[in-house]
Amino acid sequence: MSQTRSTARLMDGTALARTTVAEAAASAAEIKRRTGVTPCLATVLVGEDPASVTYVKMKQNRCAKAGIESRHVTLPASVSTAELVAAVTALSDDPAVHGILLQHPVGPHIDERAAFEAISPAKDVDGVTMHSFAAMGFGEPGFVSCTPGGIMRLLDAYDVELSGKHAVVVGRSAILGKPAGMLLLARNATVTYCHSRTVDLAAHVRQADVLVAAVGKPEFIYGADIKPGAVVIDAGYNAGNVGDVDFESAAERASLITPVPGGVGPMTIAVLLAQTVGAAARQLGLDGV
Amino acid sequence: MSQTRSTARLMDGTALARTTVAEAAASAAEIKRRTGVTPCLATVLVGEDPASVTYVKMKQNRCAKAGIESRHVTLPASVSTAELVAAVTALSDDPAVHGILLQHPVGPHIDERAAFEAISPAKDVDGVTMHSFAAMGFGEPGFVSCTPGGIMRLLDAYDVELSGKHAVVVGRSAILGKPAGMLLLARNATVTYCHSRTVDLAAHVRQADVLVAAVGKPEFIYGADIKPGAVVIDAGYNAGNVGDVDFESAAERASLITPVPGGVGPMTIAVLLAQTVGAAARQLGLDGV
Numbered sequence: 001m002s003q004t005r006s007t008a009r010l011m012d013g014t015a016l017a018r019t020t021v022a023e024a025a026a027s028a029a030e031i032k033r034r035t036g037v038t039p040c041l042a043t044v045l046v047g048e049d050p051a052s053v054t055y056v057k058m059k060q061n062r063c064a065k066a067g068i069e070s071r072h073v074t075l076p077a078s079v080s081t082a083e084l085v086a087a088v089t090a091l092s093d094d095p096a097v098h099g100i101l102l103q104h105p106v107g108p109h110i111d112e113r114a115a116f117e118a119i120s121p122a123k124d125v126d127g128v129t130m131h132s133f134a135a136m137g138f139g140e141p142g143f144v145s146c147t148p149g150g151i152m153r154l155l156d157a158y159d160v161e162l163s164g165k166h167a168v169v170v171g172r173s174a175i176l177g178k179p180a181g182m183l184l185l186a187r188n189a190t191v192t193y194c195h196s197r198t199v200d201l202a203a204h205v206r207q208a209d210v211l212v213a214a215v216g217k218p219e220f221i222y223g224a225d226i227k228p229g230a231v232v233i234d235a236g237y238n239a240g241n242v243g244d245v246d247f248e249s250a251a252e253r254a255s256l257i258t259p260v261p262g263g264v265g266p267m268t269i270a271v272l273l274a275q276t277v278g279a280a281a282r283q284l285g286l287d288g289v
Numbered sequence: 290m291s292q293t294r295s296t297a298r299l300m301d302g303t304a305l306a307r308t309t310v311a312e313a314a315a316s317a318a319e320i321k322r323r324t325g326v327t328p329c330l331a332t333v334l335v336g337e338d339p340a341s342v343t344y345v346k347m348k349q350n351r352c353a354k355a356g357i358e359s360r361h362v363t364l365p366a367s368v369s370t371a372e373l374v375a376a377v378t379a380l381s382d383d384p385a386v387h388g389i390l391l392q393h394p395v396g397p398h399i400d401e402r403a404a405f406e407a408i409s410p411a412k413d414v415d416g417v418t419m420h421s422f423a424a425m426g427f428g429e430p431g432f433v434s435c436t437p438g439g440i441m442r443l444l445d446a447y448d449v450e451l452s453g454k455h456a457v458v459v460g461r462s463a464i465l466g467k468p469a470g471m472l473l474l475a476r477n478a479t480v481t482y483c484h485s486r487t488v489d490l491a492a493h494v495r496q497a498d499v500l501v502a503a504v505g506k507p508e509f510i511y512g513a514d515i516k517p518g519a520v521v522i523d524a525g526y527n528a529g530n531v532g533d534v535d536f537e538s539a540a541e542r543a544s545l546i547t548p549v550p551g552g553v554g555p556m557t558i559a560v561l562l563a564q565t566v567g568a569a570a571r572q573l574g575l576d577g578v
Contacts, residue, residue: 096559113429130423138421138463157429164488172474174427185461190493193470197477199453204479249301 019264025116039280047077099125171214223249306555328569336366388414439556460503512538
């Protein structure tokens with residue numbers, strides 16, 4: 001019988017998210033006090049996919065608790081790209097709305113990119129537009145994609161040195177893997193992007209000082225492939241609250257590791273709220289808040 | 290006395306550029322025949338930096354030979370960001386101009402990003418805007434940065450398989466290293482970005498099936514570090530027509546290698562011309578040309 005012993009320190013996303021949301025709430029209250037305006041996040045939901053409905057409700061509840069107003073737009077699953085673009089554009093043009101979140105997915109018949117691009121970069125608090133991606137790539141001012149942004153905040157909260165470290169990102173989605181790599185590169189990590197076509201993934205994982213698993217396959221990465229002392233960020237969310245990393249075996253080798261749940265997950269919404277308040281402050285001319 | 294023997298096949302950028310420019314010239318002629326309009330590239334030069342003056346003149350000469358009109362805007366080194374942005378915006382708004390090239394560098398007192406962003410994405414034939422970068426990252430339609438675009442054309446011309454290969458990009462500039470990595474990732478390579486802060490660069494270089502050297506340091510990468518059989522793309526241009534790779538030693542191990550000069554260099558202008566003609570075709574409603 002083998003004995004499993006965790007040696008890694010846990011990166012507590014629940015606690016860090018609590019602090020982040022508390023700071024956002026304090027800023028929201030300060031904005032309200034100074035301008036009379038309550039920061040407002042507009043959420044747009046297409047159709048009635050139960051998971052999406054749940055996500056949006058959760059985001060609205062968290063907004064309410066942080067003193068952020070939310071406005072909800074629901075569109076039928078049959079909505080056309082033009083109608084969706086028009087609805088998002090109206091929110092971009094509405095001065096009472098400070099941030100916009102278009103819940104993904106929007107349905108296969110819709111040009112999702114066109115819908116995302118209707119979000120004004122100034123209100124792209126979910127970090128999904130081409131402008132936001134390029135801003136992350138170029139180190140220009142802009143909003144970050146929320147999950148990668150949450151990952152960076154976790155790394156910073158646990159004082160993880162990134163400069164010169166080899167960060168291996170497994171996954172290359174537009175809102176997670178790709179921007180995560182760009183943010184790590186901006187912090188002077190050497191960055192490797194792995195994905196479904198990568199040959200000998202384990203050989204790459206074994207080199208990672210910082211591993212970001214963002215592939216969406218349950219317990220896809222094993223502890224035996226983790227470099228001893230590595231920092232392991234599990235951004236996977238799979239059925240049954242299971243991450244992309246086999247936690248028990250990985251925790252035996254990593255120095256720091258995010259649990260699932262309670263790691264990256266809570267940080268995503270926290271960054272969304274923080275960026276909504278930041279957007280409101282900027283739009284109201286209160287950059288210092 | 291050691292005997293140097295080249296075993297790598299040369300990737301002939303001069304020849305491929307000739308073909309690429311000939312195709313662009315044929316398309317330009319066809320556009321002229323069908324619409325009466327000559328494709329037009331506007332070049333913008335700030336100040337009188339001799340290297341920049343030479344580059345711009347070379348680009349204009351190549352345009353002329355390919356049947357592409359060029360319009361030149363020279364601004365004094367003392368120009369303000371606002372004035373430069375206004376000049377570029379005027380070109381973006383001018384229907385007689387199909388492509389815009391703002392020669393880098395524009396001077397330290399100018400917000401170069403703001404100037405680049407004044408280029409309409411539809412006319413960004415040099416691939417320098419945030420929109421173009423994100424399009425490369427997301428696989429969306431758009432123009433590519435010319436040097437990375439030239440590299441991809443070279444790889445394709447020599448039938449280099451990219452899917453599943455490990456591509457190591459040394460350098461992370463906004464117009465070369467970063468977009469080159471994105472284009473390689475879009476073609477399903479596993480991509481590693483190395484740069485000045487990378488620890489043990491040689492260890493990364495040794496793993497490259499495809500190496501893109503884009504660092505701007507003469508003969509910085511040695512043959513001893515090249516994986517036998519690798520494809521070596523030297524995008525460096527240093528004083529004395531010397532690349533980033535030590536050619537003699539690298540050629541003994543690589544299967545394919547770009548010479549300097551005559552490799553990547555000629556492809557950069559070729560892609561610029563090809564994209565200018567493509568931009569003109571699109572703007573004139575002739576997508577099939």
